[in-house]
Amino acid sequence: MMLSSMYSFAVSCLLGLGFVSLVTSQSPPTTGLDIALRTGTFRGARTDNVTDKWLGIPYAQAPEGALRFKAPRPISKRSNVLRDASKFGNVCPQPASGNLGAPIAEDCLFLNVWRPQGANSRSKLPVLVWIHGGSFATGASSSPNFDPTRIIQHSVQIGKPIAFASVNYRLNTFGFLAGADVPPEDLNAGLLDQRLAFEFLRDNIAAFGGDPAKITIWGQSAGAGSVQTHVLFPPSQPSFRAVIANSATGPIKNAPPPSTYSLPGKPFTRLLAATGCSSGRGAVACLQKVPTDALFNISNSMVRSTLNDQLWEPTVHPQSFLNQRPSQRVLSGRFLHVPYLSGTNVNEGATFAGSVRNLNLTGAAQNSAFDNLIGHLVIDNGSLTGDVFDGIHALFRENDPTLGAPFNTGDSLFDRAEAWYTAQNYIGPRRLFFEAGSSRQPMFAYYFREFIPGNDPSLGVFHASELPLLFGPIPTPVETDFANQMLTFYINFIHDLNPGASWPRYSVDERRVMQLLRGNVTLIPDDWDTDKSDFVSLPRVLAEFQK
Numbered sequence: 001m002m003l004s005s006m007y008s009f010a011v012s013c014l015l016g017l018g019f020v021s022l023v024t025s026q027s028p029p030t031t032g033l034d035i036a037l038r039t040g041t042f043r044g045a046r047t048d049n050v051t052d053k054w055l056g057i058p059y060a061q062a063p064e065g066a067l068r069f070k071a072p073r074p075i076s077k078r079s080n081v082l083r084d085a086s087k088f089g090n091v092c093p094q095p096a097s098g099n100l101g102a103p104i105a106e107d108c109l110f111l112n113v114w115r116p117q118g119a120n121s122r123s124k125l126p127v128l129v130w131i132h133g134g135s136f137a138t139g140a141s142s143s144p145n146f147d148p149t150r151i152i153q154h155s156v157q158i159g160k161p162i163a164f165a166s167v168n169y170r171l172n173t174f175g176f177l178a179g180a181d182v183p184p185e186d187l188n189a190g191l192l193d194q195r196l197a198f199e200f201l202r203d204n205i206a207a208f209g210g211d212p213a214k215i216t217i218w219g220q221s222a223g224a225g226s227v228q229t230h231v232l233f234p235p236s237q238p239s240f241r242a243v244i245a246n247s248a249t250g251p252i253k254n255a256p257p258p259s260t261y262s263l264p265g266k267p268f269t270r271l272l273a274a275t276g277c278s279s280g281r282g283a284v285a286c287l288q289k290v291p292t293d294a295l296f297n298i299s300n301s302m303v304r305s306t307l308n309d310q311l312w313e314p315t316v317h318p319q320s321f322l323n324q325r326p327s328q329r330v331l332s333g334r335f336l337h338v339p340y341l342s343g344t345n346v347n348e349g350a351t352f353a354g355s356v357r358n359l360n361l362t363g364a365a366q367n368s369a370f371d372n373l374i375g376h377l378v379i380d381n382g383s384l385t386g387d388v389f390d391g392i393h394a395l396f397r398e399n400d401p402t403l404g405a406p407f408n409t410g411d412s413l414f415d416r417a418e419a420w421y422t423a424q425n426y427i428g429p430r431r432l433f434f435e436a437g438s439s440r441q442p443m444f445a446y447y448f449r450e451f452i453p454g455n456d457p458s459l460g461v462f463h464a465s466e467l468p469l470l471f472g473p474i475p476t477p478v479e480t481d482f483a484n485q486m487l488t489f490y491i492n493f494i495h496d497l498n499p500g501a502s503w504p505r506y507s508v509d510e511r512r513v514m515q516l517l518r519g520n521v522t523l524i525p526d527d528w529d530t531d532k533s534d535f536v537s538l539p540r541v542l543a544e545f546q547k
Contacts, residue, residue: 032120037204040079045086046117050153053114054208055142056089059200060193062107063170068288069177071186072109072196088112088142093174094134095300095309101142106292108168111197112141113208114148115163116156123161123209126216126494129201129240130166131194133221133247133464136176137309141166150472154487160495163210165201169193169226173299176312178258179268181283184319187258191314192321194226198239216242216494220464224248224342228433229314232329233322234336242497244490245342247463250429251326254313254378255546263380267302267311274298307376308352316546327542330436337437339497341490343446343513344430347407347460349421352377357414366398366413373417383547391541395532396420407451407460423529424545428536431526434506443506444499445513445526452479466516482518489514 033044033052044054060072067073088102089110096104119125130146132139148164155162169175175190202212217240219227227243228251261268262279272279275298277286287295303311316322329335353373361369371389375381396416401408403419434443448466451457453476455465468475469483470490489499498505503514504523511526535541 034082035085035207037207038078039075039204040081040083042083042085044113048149050117050149050156051114052117052119053112054085055087055112056085056102056110057112058089058109059111059167059197060109063109063174063189064106064292066288068106069174069182069186069189069284071189071192074196074200089168091140091142092168092171093296093299094138094140094171095304097138099144100140101144102140104296106174108170109193109197110141111165111167111200113163113165113201113205113210114152115209116152116161119161119163119209121207121209124206124211124214125161125163125209126214127163127165127201127205127210127212128244128494129198129215129217130164131169131217131219131223131226132166133219133223134171135309136190136222136252136312136314137172137303139171139222141168145467146471148471151470151487151491154484155491155494158488158491160491162491162494163205163208165205165210167194167197169197172303172309172312173267173271173295176314177268177271177284177287178256178261178312178315179279179283180259180262181268181279181281182258183284184258184317186284187317187320188314188322191226191229195230195235195239195321198230202239212239213241214494215240216244218244218246219248220246220467222249222252225251228342229322229326230336231338231340232326232335233324238336238338240338242339242493243341244493245340246466247344247348247426248342248430248433249425250432252314253310253425253545255316255322255325256313256379258315258317260380260547261312261315266379270302271298274302307355307373310377313379325542325546327432327539327546330433331539333436333440335437337441339442339444339493340437341444341446341493341499342430342433343448343516344422344426345448345461345463345465347404347418347422348426348463349418350404350407350459350462352421352463353414353417356417357411359413361413362398366416367393369413370396370416370420374420377421378545378547380547383544385544388541388544391535392420395535404460407457409458419529419532423532424536427529428533431533432537435508438506438508442497444493444503445506446516447513447524447526449515449517450479450482452476479518482516482521485521486516 035042042054046052090105090108091100091102092108170190217227224245228245228248275290303309399412403415408415474483493499512523513526515524
C-alpha cells in the first residue's frame with residue numbers, strides 16, 4: 001500500500017505538470033525509460049530482463065484525409081504530452097491474416113526501438129533496422145515473428161551488443177498507388193515512408209543509446225527488395241552505412257511505368273471503377289474522399305483476387321524517387337557502394353507456385369499453364385514475347401528431376417514453376433547485383449540450404465524458412481548451434497561490417513558464397529544453375545519483365 005500510494009502521488013504530480021495522454025496510474029514505475037525525442041517524450045517498457053523497448057513511435061504525420069496517397073510528411077510540431085510507448089502502433093491497411101500484433105488503421109506510420117537493458121544514451125550501439133516483407137501488400141513490424149529479443153540477447157552474449165528498430169510502411173493500394181493521374185512525387189509512397197523512417201532514426205536514435213553513424217538496414221523478400229532499392233536510389237545524404245538483404249527480389253519483380261496501371265483492366269483503372277471516381281486530374285482527390293471502410297474493402301478484395309497478392313509493384317517514373325528501371329541502374333554501377341550481405345534459399349519459389357500444384361497436366365497443356373502463371377506475375381504481360389517463353393521452356397523442362405533438387409517433388413509443373421521463380425526473382429538478380437558491385441564495395445553472399453526438421457519436404461528450403469533461426473524461437477534444438485552461428489555472422493557484420501574471418505568478401509575472380517547448412521558451413525563456388533540465371537539476366541529478358 002505504501003509503494004502504491006507513493007506512485008499515485010507521483011502520477012498526480014505528472015498530471016499537474018501537464019503530462020497526460022496515454023500514461024496512466026496503471027503504468028509501472030520506470031527508470032530511464034522516458035526518452036525525449038525531437039517530436040516528444042515517450043515512456044518505454046522493461047521486459048524479460050533482456051530488453052528495454054519503445055513501441056508505436058510515430059515518425060510521420062498520419063497519412064489520412066488530404067495526406068492519403070501522398071508522400072509522407074515529417075512531424076512538424078513537438079508534442080508536450082508524455083506518451084505511453086509500451087504498445088505497438090496500428091498496422092497499415094491490408095487483408096486480415098494471422099496475428100499482426102496490432103489493429104489495422106490508416107494512421108500507421110510507426111516504428112519501434114529495442115535496446116539491451118543497461119544501455120543508455122551514451123552507449124553508442126550499432127543499430128539494426130528491420131523492414132518486413134509481404135509482396136509490398138501485407139505484413140507488419142508488430143508481428144510476433146519479428147520479436148528481436150533473441151537477436152539482442154545473442155548480441156550481448158557475444159560481446160557485441162546492438163539496438164534494434166522495426167518500421168511500418170504503407171502497403172498495397174495505400175503505399176504503392178500508381179497510375180497516369182498520380183503525381184510523380186507521390187509514387188512509391190511506401191518506399192518513401194521507409195526513407196523518412198531511416199532519417200527519423202538517424203536524428204533520434206542516439207537518445208535510445210544507438211549510434212546514428214552505425215545504422216544497418218535489413219529486410220527479407222519485399223523488405224530486402226526495399227533495402228536494395230534504397231541502395232540503388234539513395235538520397236543525397238544516406239541514413240545507413242550497411243545493408244543486409246535476405247532473398248532480395250531483384251530488388252523488385254516488375255517495374256512498369258505508372259501509365260501501365262491506367263490501362264484497361266489494370267489496377268488503377270479497376271480501382272477508379274470500384275470507387276466511382278473518374279480518371280483525370282481529380283482522380284486522386286476523389287480517392288482521398290472515399291470512406292475508409294469502403295476503400296479498405298475494395299483494396300483488400302483486389303489484393304486477394306490477385307495471384308500471390310501482387311496487385312501493385314513499385315513503379316518507375318523519371319520524376320519519381322525510382323527514376324530508372326532497377327536492372328538498368330544495377331548495370332550502370334551508379335548506386336551507393338556500402339557493405340552488403342545478401343543471399344538466397346534453395347527453393348525460394350515453392351511457396352509462390354502453389355496455384356499450379358496437382359494439376360496433372362502434360363505436354364502443351366502443361367506449357368500453357370506454366371506460361372499463364374508467368375504472365376500473371378507481371379502487371380502487364382503484353383511485352384512478354386514468344387522467344388522468351390521458348391527460352392524458359394528450354395531451361396525449365398517438363399519432367400526434369402534436377403528442378404528444385406534435392407527437393408524435386410515429381411509434380412512436373414510445380415517443380416518447373418518453383419525453379420523458374422527462384423531463378424527469375426532471386427538467384428539471377430542476386431548474381432547480377434554482385435557482379436556489378438563487388439569490385440567497388442565489400443559484398444558477402446550466402447546460399448541457405450538448411451532443411452529444418454518438421455517443415456514440409458515438398459516445399460524444400462522455402463522462402464523465409466531461415467527467419468526463425470534468426471529471430472527465434474528456434475524450431476528444434478538440433479538447430480541451436482547452427483542458428484547461433486548464423487546469427488553471429490549477422491551481428492559481426494552489423495558491428496564490424498564483416499561477418500567474420502571465415503567468410504571473405506565476394507570476388508568476381510573467385511565467385512564464392514557461404515553455404516549455410518548445419519554441419520557444413522563452408523565456402524562453395526557460385527556455380528549452380530548458371531545457365532538459368534544467365535538467361536533471366538539477359539538485357540532483353542530483363543527489359544520484358546521490367547517494362
